Amino acid sequence: xxxGASHVAALYxxxxxxxxxxAVLAAxxxxxxxxxxxxxxxxxxxxxxxxxxxxxxxTLDRLLALGDRALFIGGNCDRLVVDAFDGRSLPRLPDExxxxxxxxxxxxxxxxxxxxxxxPAALVREVPGLGAVRFCHATPRSDEEIVTVLTPVERLRAVxxxxxxxxxxxxxxxxxxxxxxxxxxxVNAGSVGMPFGEPGAHWLRLGPDAEPVRTTYDAExxxxxxxxxxxxxxxxxxxxxxxxxxxxxxxxxxxxxAP
Numbered sequence: 001x002x003x004g005a006s007h008v009a010a011l012y013x014x015x016x017x018x019x020x021x022x023a024v025l026a027a028x029x030x031x032x033x034x035x036x037x038x039x040x041x042x043x044x045x046x047x048x049x050x051x052x053x054x055x056x057x058x059t060l061d062r063l064l065a066l067g068d069r070a071l072f073i074g075g076n077c078d079r080l081v082v083d084a085f086d087g088r089s090l091p092r093l094p095d096e097x098x099x100x101x102x103x104x105x106x107x108x109x110x111x112x113x114x115x116x117x118x119x120p121a122a123l124v125r126e127v128p129g130l131g132a133v134r135f136c137h138a139t140p141r142s143d144e145e146i147v148t149v150l151t152p153v154e155r156l157r158a159v160x161x162x163x164x165x166x167x168x169x170x171x172x173x174x175x176x177x178x179x180x181x182x183x184x185x186x187v188n189a190g191s192v193g194m195p196f197g198e199p200g201a202h203w204l205r206l207g208p209d210a211e212p213v214r215t216t217y218d219a220e221x222x223x224x225x226x227x228x229x230x231x232x233x234x235x236x237x238x239x240x241x242x243x244x245x246x247x248x249x250x251x252x253x254x255x256x257x258a259p
């Protein structure tokens with residue numbers, strides 16, 4: 001797919017955090033002000049895990065309203081919310097996570113369900129300065145595989161086996177990183193709605209390079225809005241994911257495989 005846009009924004013792991021999403025979209029609109037009308041096609045790639053979260057319906061409606069300005073792929077959580085919507089059991093999930101998925105599914109209607117169910121696992125698009133870029137949620141071979149800045153190169157080679165593109169953008173672990181694996185550059189877009197590290201909405205600006213971005217927003221107000229929802233984990237989300245996210249060091253330790 002070709003586009004007149006000079007930059008592409010990769011927005012991953014929004015998780016129903018509407019104020020964080022709105023902050024990023026406002027920042028993008030500031031950049032685009034004065035752009036030619038013919039440069040307005042698909043300059044956003046949404047990289048999965050739009051839900052679950054405290055404002056799932058509102059978040060999906062806002063994303064759908066972007067029209068052909070955005071392209072979408074699915075994440076593991078989007079897939080599980082569809083399972084919950086369809087009444088399939090979620091036996092592998094902890095009780096708290098299952099409750100979140102089922103609550104989220106109950107907030108959606110069939111239009112949201114069909115949108116999530118129809119998402120591709122990956123897409124490739126041209127980005128000025130970078131060429132063909134592959135976008136996937138976790139890795140090119142899985143929507144739930146964990147890779148981080150500490151993942152050994154030998155395992156990353158297996159993860160990227162068969163990938164033809166020289167740049168791969170992923171998410172899932174909610175932390176920016178930029179790794180070079182032989183001739184493939186693997187870049188994590190961070191998380192808009194549930195970042196690990198500094199508070200704010202974390203995303204990636206692509207073209208002509210890959211630049212991690214953190215957009216600040218009114219976290220106190222966001223926390224108030226989250227607590228006003230009926231989301232089962234609303235208090236924890238407000239405190240842990242909005243006001244004081246866990247550090248990258250702590251999460252890297254948590255993601256390390258058991259010896």
